[in-house]
Amino acid sequence: MATFKVPFPAPSPVEDAELLRKAFQGWGTDEKIVIAILAHRDAKQRLQIQEAYQDLYNEDLATKLQSELSGEFERAMYLWIFNPVDREAMIANAAMKKGLDYRVIVEVACISSTNELLKVKQAYQALFMHSLEEDLASKTSGNLRQLLVGLVSTYRFDGKEVDTELASVEADALHDAIKNKASGYDEAIRILTTRSKAQLNATFNKYKDEHGTSISKDLATGLPDPFFSAMRIAVRCTVSHQKYLEKLLRRSLNEAEEDVDDNLCRVIVTRAEKDLQEIKDMYEKRATNETLAHALERKASGHHRSFLLALVGN
Template identity: 30%
Template sequence: MLSLWDNLEDLLDSDCPENQAGTVIHHGEFDPKQDAQTLKEAMDGIGTKEDILIDILTHRDNAERQLIRKAYQDATGNDLVDDLQSETRGDFEDLVVALVRTPAEFDCHEVMDAIKGAGTKDSVLIEIFASRTNQEIKALNDVHLKEKEYLLIRDLRDELNGDIRKAMLLLVEGERDESADVNEQEAVQDAEAMYQAGEDKWGTDESTFIEILCKKSFPQIRRTLVKYKNISEKSLQKSIESEMSGELEELMVAIVKCVKSRPAYFAERLHDSMEGSGTCEATVCRIMVSRSEIDLKNIKAEYKKLYKRSLLSDIEKDLSGHVGDCLKAICGPDDD
């Protein structure tokens, strides 16, 4: 993996937006009322027909699922989310509910679950806020305000502290520069500032890294990474890993990886979630659902490039039952 993240030769070619390449696409020819009725029948009576839930929910895009959800509400008076939570259990429940929620609802509930109860699941917050666009973050915030009647930033202030809180509070505002313009001189200045704040001094001025990595545009940071390597002869990621620790290090590295390649970042996250003893189903489900209509094909391609085997083959090996079947349907066939 280090060779991937240290290689900057092709980095500037990625200044253009990443291709939209989802595995779940618009179905087109479907009847939301009929789908709603079929889902209701699959959950009525003794036992739930999980294969029917999987077939419908993985073969409609999210906009179509929202039409089904409305038709279900109109026909039954119940929210489809509530009935799925009543009729399914465990990881499968989480997965089908994730498919029925809007992307903003799903992200918001993942964040709320991460800061609920004893201890905060910082890795979930880091993954979401390092990888989402301003529009996605603002939509997440809107859902939180609607459901909780106060701003998400209040909970983050209460749950986090120190430099990780400072960085997260910047990211949750959803005000990152998203222009495509790149300023060469600014890239040199930012690279020099981070070098002087880290490697070139005793102790590390984390605020300099936070200000640049949490506010500048991805194309601008890409150019800065190249300038940093020229100054330091070490990649910015390696400098961060040697100069920082804990959650702040994890967040700063996650941002740098997303700047270089969101698909490669998510491919690595999926691999690490299935590697070794035990699989983190929650992480696999979150990434597969959240990227299914954005760039999951690109993630699959990066996965095969990095690990010399397909994402589908690892899902088949590590996840079984209805959860495995649902994830395989979202993943789609191997692309040769």
Template identity: 30%
Template sequence: MMILQEFFPEAAQIAYKMWEISAMTRVQLRGTVRPYQNFDPASDAQALRKAMKGFGTDEDTIIDIVAQRSNAQRQEIRQTFKSLLGRDLMADLKSELSKNLQRLILGLMMTPAEFDAKMMKKAMEGAGTDEHALIEILATRSNQEIQDLCSAYQNGYKKSLEDAIASDTSGHFKRILISLAQGAREEDPADMARALEDAQELADACNADSGDMEDKFMSILCTRSFPHLRRVFQEFVRCSNRDIEQIIKKEMSGDVKNAMFAIVRSVKNQPSYFADRLYKAMKGLGTDDRALIRIMVSRSEIDLFNIRKEFKETHDASLHEFIQGDTSGDYRKTLLILCGGED
């Protein structure tokens, strides 16, 4: 141990320890939306129809039902609405609601795969590309979620997700996204001997020319399992005396840097990564509503409770307070139900 101390500057020792803690911590992931106890799809379907029938819309009823059912229950409501009333619930909701409330309610009513596909499509539509959205989705979903997303994209837009990415992005960034879109990340636990090799390869790549560095980082960061990468990033500190985040910030730029950074942040602490994305969506002037809706909808049953906790710890204000101050009306009301409480 003494030798380690001698060659290991203090900052690197702290970083090494941080990765150790991140590898050992077992976090219980919790969503904020749970299945509704006395669920009755037929009465929900009829209540929704009544809320939209005739003149004026009863938004309160729509919000109370949609925001307080699990996604699986919402899918039952969609089917029951069609079989019971012969109508398309999505089309009805679309014609009755508008703006952000409409986007949020429709997002909740889609399956997670349909919603991810829609968000990917929106990120690539029109003149500009929302690279942050592409990175956020592809860097944080499991293999199964990515495979489901690819099928939903193909079904919904009659084009493969890979082709869409290829025609909308370029260079190293395109290759990173296409690699992630395969949904073929390894799922093995950490292999210490291999983690040492991977870490050394990354450290060596940092001393090579930049093109080669990005390729090497991609080949490891986009394919290894998260538990394995935790160990790789820990050993990387030992090999290079620097933390992987520092290297990415210093040596990379633009979308490639953002993508690599998102993977590292997700490996370290995914709820913290999402808390940061939410903060960026709401801080300063104007709100990135698309990002806000995307994260609140997609994480509500997975880890939104943990995201809330990280948000509070990092920003000295609760997610609830931020939403309260940044949004309004029925849109705010729905987001606050999803948020599930003040911290």
């Protein structure tokens, strides 16, 4: 469920565009108006506002927002203004600039449904004139390449059908790969990158039943290694991406980490229109005596804070 509130009836896109124009005029921008409008419009409405703004002022609203706003607030608003599919494509592309943030790539690949991922890849090509696969493959190598490129490439079967015998065989193959590293990871990569989500969930359940620990826990032991970490994120996003994102959010809000604000902003902006309510409920169940809104008030500041609070429904 989405978290932010949309007024009903909403003003027309032209009214919104005119108000935004006013907010940009004069000395400094009135960020409050920008938030009051854009944080309370859904993807379709935001697109209509962009179109109205272009028609009225012959100017691109996204570019205008970039020049009028700054810092974290600008980055968050620039992501928000786009439709979810273009936004995911932009997030994936950004994750390959300045080094590779494989965690974001795994999220994009494993949280999306088969057809959502296809649309993201189509949007990626329209925006960047390359395939996501070729850009990713050229920036990675070895097992990590095989895993990541496999995750974004496969057009997975989306059905609920499960083969329990196969689940058992492949649970053993995964266990063998994780525990007995000498045998290589080809089979583990094959299973994680090609099986349907329903089949994988059955396999992960068999893994726990037959080997006593969850695959996610087994992947967490040992030295930190991007390949193992990427496999673990793929598993966690396949089991419950909300649970995974809640943990990201919780760490961002409660620990001093380098990438805290990227994660915080990405989770809130990308999920606000989808299932942030479920993630918020999970957060509030797990964090003692603190609502997500309180945590954001404590952690973020300025317009960035106001914007995120509006997106989470405060």
